[in-house]
Amino acid sequence: MTDKRSALVTGVTGQDGAYLVELLLGKGYAVHGIARDVAAFDHGRLGNARSDAGEFRLYNCDITDEAGLRELVAAIRPDEVYNLAAQSHVPTSLAEPHRTIEINATAAVSLLKMIVDLGLQGRTRFFQASSSEVFGEASGSVLTETSPMRPRNPYAESKYQAYLASTRLRTETGLFVTNGFLFNHESPFRSPAFVTRKISLAAASHARGERAPLRLGNLDVRRDWGHARDYVAGMWLSLQRREPGDYIFSTGENHSVREFVELAFATAGRKIRWQGEGLHEAGYDADTAERLVEIDPSFFRPNEISATLGDASKARHELQWRPRTDFAELVREMVVSDLDRTR
Numbered sequence: 001m002t003d004k005r006s007a008l009v010t011g012v013t014g015q016d017g018a019y020l021v022e023l024l025l026g027k028g029y030a031v032h033g034i035a036r037d038v039a040a041f042d043h044g045r046l047g048n049a050r051s052d053a054g055e056f057r058l059y060n061c062d063i064t065d066e067a068g069l070r071e072l073v074a075a076i077r078p079d080e081v082y083n084l085a086a087q088s089h090v091p092t093s094l095a096e097p098h099r100t101i102e103i104n105a106t107a108a109v110s111l112l113k114m115i116v117d118l119g120l121q122g123r124t125r126f127f128q129a130s131s132s133e134v135f136g137e138a139s140g141s142v143l144t145e146t147s148p149m150r151p152r153n154p155y156a157e158s159k160y161q162a163y164l165a166s167t168r169l170r171t172e173t174g175l176f177v178t179n180g181f182l183f184n185h186e187s188p189f190r191s192p193a194f195v196t197r198k199i200s201l202a203a204a205s206h207a208r209g210e211r212a213p214l215r216l217g218n219l220d221v222r223r224d225w226g227h228a229r230d231y232v233a234g235m236w237l238s239l240q241r242r243e244p245g246d247y248i249f250s251t252g253e254n255h256s257v258r259e260f261v262e263l264a265f266a267t268a269g270r271k272i273r274w275q276g277e278g279l280h281e282a283g284y285d286a287d288t289a290e291r292l293v294e295i296d297p298s299f300f301r302p303n304e305i306s307a308t309l310g311d312a313s314k315a316r317h318e319l320q321w322r323p324r325t326d327f328a329e330l331v332r333e334m335v336v337s338d339l340d341r342t343r
């Protein structure tokens with residue numbers, strides 16, 4: 001590759017990887033993406049970015065393969081690293097805590113340390129994808145960068161460990177490392193393992209004649225949901241500052257799973273009427289009385305976080321970052337995209 005600014009992106013096959021690669025290519029970067037299975041990278045996700053000034057190269061590498069990763073980092077000597085690779089699903093982390101810690105914490109710490117060991121700390125800036133999950137249950141209070149961190153599941157523990165190591169290395173070695181406390185962010189590229197895409201897919205398939213009800217867990221949890229495109233812009237901005245820092249990325253408003261369901265089905269032309277209580281509650285088509293949504297207790301979580309709400313004032317003031325897509329636009333974009341796919 002040439003003397004363009006270079007970025008190494010881990011987790012490139014994921015939701016954020018797609019948007020970040022598109023953003024970096026649009027800015028003329030030489031982008032080096034690592035993935036466990038490069039064939040799984042959907043080039044169609046890059047939109048028009050390939051015709052822009054940037055260059056894109058993909059490498060097969062598991063982030064837990066320390067030797068392989070070291071070889072790549074030494075060869076690329078990236079200006080920026082975006083560490084997005086993660087086992088990012090909370091329920092999976094309960095079933096596979098060891099693997100979650102290995103990928104999200106141990107590998108992240110190794111990657112940070114190898115940059116220092118390779119003598120790159122004066123050159124390479126590092127973005128660590130942390131999570132609102134590190135704060136745990138905040139009982140409705142608005143979270144800032146200084147809120148107490150009380151992780152409640154192995155996923156949150158892993159992100160907390162990586163955060164601790166990154167801030168220690170920042171003061172110990174002068175490494176430019178920034179943590180983004182990312183609140184939930186979604187898009188048409190979201191995996192169906194997460195509730196928003198599960199709902200948008202179901203709303204679209206019901207519009208196409210699906211009869212099986214959508215089965216969900218707790219309808220009343222609230223999340224501060226934004227659009228992934230906005231959040232990757234924040235990641236990039238955070239590495240352009242003179243000094244490293246840690247930032248909340250959030251919209252500042254939250255909505256319930258129930259509201260997401262109502263809006264998604266409305267976008268697909270179905271108005272929901274709720275009936276019943278607790279595990280016996282169900283959502284029916286207000287016109288036809290067809291049962292569209294029902295409760296499945298297997299999707300309830302131990303140590304559930306009832307609500308998240310973030311204050312992104314620091315990112316707004318220091319990075320001039322603000323989310324551009326609101327909740328209604330997000331839901332609409334996801335459902336319309338799934339309607340187009342299933343057409």
Ligand code: NAP
Nearest residue numbers: 011013014015016062063084085086088129131182184185
């Ligand atoms: P995602 O869609 O789950 O993508 C995660 C990526 O990590 C995938 O490309 C996955 O590759 C890769 N990965 C997993 N294990 C790996 C391994 N052992 N070696 C190499 N790559 C591996 O997640 P996302 O939504 O894009 O999120 C990006 C980052 O932000 C993650 O670190 C996540 O924890 C964090 N975050 C996300 C949110 C959110 O709401 N989206 C909120 C807070 C924090 P495969 O395709 O091979 O599985």
Ligand code: F7E
Nearest residue numbers: 088090131132133183184193194195196216217218221299
């Ligand atoms: O759950 C509830 C569920 O799985 C959202 C990850 O990106 O954001 C994400 O984690 C809420 C939870 O995302 C179902 O109990 C109800 O309260 O979409 P989710 P998440 O666990 O919030 C954080 C910030 C991250 O860092 C993570 O990487 O929705 N919920 N019914 C359900 N959730 C799912 N998945 N499926 C249901 O049927």
